[in-house]
Amino acid sequence: MIGLTATVVFAGKFASWEVEFLSKEFFITLILLSSGVFGFFISLDLFTMFLFYELAVIPMYLLIGIWGSGPREYSAMKLTLMLMGGSAFLLLGLLGIYFYSGNDTVSPTFNILEIAERTIPAEAQRFFFPFAFVGFGVLGALYPLHTWSPDGHASAPTAVSMLHAGVLMKLGGYGCFRVAMFLLPEAANEMAWFFLILTTISIVYGAFGAVHQKDLKYINAYSSVSHCGLVLFALLMMNPTAMDGAILQMISHGLMCALFFALIGMIYGRTHTRMINEMGGIMRVMPFLGVIYVIGGLASLGLPGLSGFVAEMSIFVGSFQINDVFHRVITVLACTSIVVTAVYILRLVGIMLLGPIIHKEHEKLGDAHWFERISAGALTAAIIGMGMAPFWLSDMIGESLIPIVKQLTTNIGL
């Protein structure tokens, strides 16, 4: 968990490198959004968790609506309503957990750690688990509730896309895991199969969706859907290795996604287009951005030595350890997404970065400025660092996972 919060700090800092271009209201709302995210991750109490969740969603409306591009009003409204809809389900789930955490002798509590020590009746768990899981799942882009994500990401200004895809979507995964599964373990075990199917669909569908897109931001948004699906998928496997991988994937995807959106913002700022077939030869005119983009892309498709590999490896190894046909089949299905990811990443690199320059005026464009280099460089360094030496992180995650895994094992006898 500490690792996650650190990532948030990371991405949050770099989201604000655009100081010079935008007005002060932008930063007020952006900081409000970040504080919501921070609050969410550090809270150990269902009520504050919910409060910060909503606090993180609302500034998005203004951020996308005012500073976004494209069909921004539509996207902003869609995103806000869908996420708030998720929070509505969530609220019901949380209230249920709250009232069932008490009984004749102890009063109900919102404290997550205390609830974990009590047992909530299995029937209540069965009723409230879908609410809690779907409530967070909307934010984690669970199929079929992911549709806000591509539109929202594509319309949002760069810094917001970064923070949103990089961090906010992780709120969903984290919440599913911390609240829905941690507090309602029996129901989680019983219903995992259903949600596993949904997440598998999200993984594969997201990857294929990305292949079809021509807009850089849409490509990334769909790839986020796929990767976030992978996070939920791994969590639902209820296996320590896979869970470890899920957390790694959250961090890795947070870094990659932030990097991608930052790069897209920088490229767009120069070429004024995000359509890949209108660009070409970026590598020649902007070597720095090009190289970083390739590194990010390779991390995304899981090349060893970069963060994506570590995460996906643990996930698939962990999932495959479970000894039954259902779990193995869907693991294999989910694995295919890696191949599809390779397709769209390499196609993009081929056309946009290495291909011939299409527009003459693109030849005159300059490379990254110093502040852009710092931002992109730091994220890249983190990705490479994580890929080369994953043990720091995975040790830390492993330790913090122990109580949660114990909770799951004692309750369902894994």
Next chain:
Amino acid sequence: MNLESFLIMRHEIMLTALAILFLFADLVWKENNKKGLIPFVIILFAVNVIIGLMPASTGVLFGGMYQTSGIQILMKNVLNIGVLIVFIQSYRWLISDEVVHKIGEYFFLLIVTLTGMNFMISSGDFLMFYLGLEIATIPIAALAAYDRLKQKSAEAGIKLILSSALSSGILLYGISMIYGTTGTTYFSDVTSLIHYEPLQILGLIFFFTGMGFKISLVPFHLWTADVYEGAPINITSYLSVISKGAASFIFMIILFTAFRYFIDVWQNLIFLISAVTMTIGNLFAIRQNNIKRFLAFSSIAQAGFLMLGIIGGSQLGMTSVVYFALIYIFSNLGAFGVATAISNATGKENISDYKGLYHTNPKLSLLMLLSLFSLAGIPPVAGFFGKFFLFTAAAQQGFYILVLIAVINAIISLYYYLLVVKAMFLNKSDNPIPYFKSDFPTRLALLICLTGIIIIGFASYVFEYIKNLSFGV
């Protein structure tokens, strides 16, 4: 009856004295300087609010006709604060030429209705309750028709008086059935004499219907939008906040005391009515363009939410209703305050006129944003906490389905509140409302609302304080 027991009725006595004082002040005040009356009234009323907040003795008077306890005094204080804000907000409107000569009436009538509401809240008997209700209702109809030269205002007055006469009739019929079967009108006696006779249940339903009119619950809401639109905007805010709040309070008290053993009957009624009210109110609000009609439908929906606190019949429920009403006063008066300021400065009342408001009047639009977020229940403003406790109160009693309907409705309501936000912040207009500077009273009133919206949610002792005074079935 000695002085001490007389002082139990302190709130009502003060208000009556003020009403008479203002009536006389109006008579003797110089005809060409009626404006001077306004600060005089506002200051005296503020003193009244402060005295009302001081510790008061509680007790029962007139053999049980009149009763007061901590929670009732608190309700009265909540209403008092709301009326003070309404008074300050109406300054700008009152000094306009059309109405300046009848300022005295305005204050007199408003304070009389408030007195009626106070009596109503403190009633311990159906007759007293009915009396208070009538005192509270009839002057409002006169106020709704205050701009009597405007056709819509006169229409609003007539509509209000006719529909409330009808609802009073039904209410009275219900009360007479209760009286006929139990032989008493005192709440405390009625409680023990109720045993599921069909006539008693019919009486409860008629009582429910009558109150439904006052609180404008669906399907008894049809007068609301027209009256709100036609009445002067300050009267509209008074109607939607104070009058509705008072009616909800006494509705809750009677259900919790007199009809205590009918709980499984009225729980079903509230379940249905609440779900329908929220949904209809919200769906209609989406289509509105006039800001007053918009707020009217939103207030119908809010009344539906309020029922969530009543349905459980628990102590937490009563706490959350009073708490929500307190927050609702600040948020709704904040929204109405901005609408009033704009309407006074430019005469525009349509949401489409608000386009690009942020670029010309950033402070007003920010305040509107916070008020609307508070109405929608978005953290960190107070409305979030208000709604949260209402939902908690209903969930505590196991009404999870109703809570689900309510949270879905909260999302629908967020949509139309965001439409206003969108108009103000996102859209650009060729002809935006120009920058204007509000006068001191308007700003003062808005400042009070803003403080309330921001602080009440975080000051947990407000909630604790209300909780200590509340009671359940």
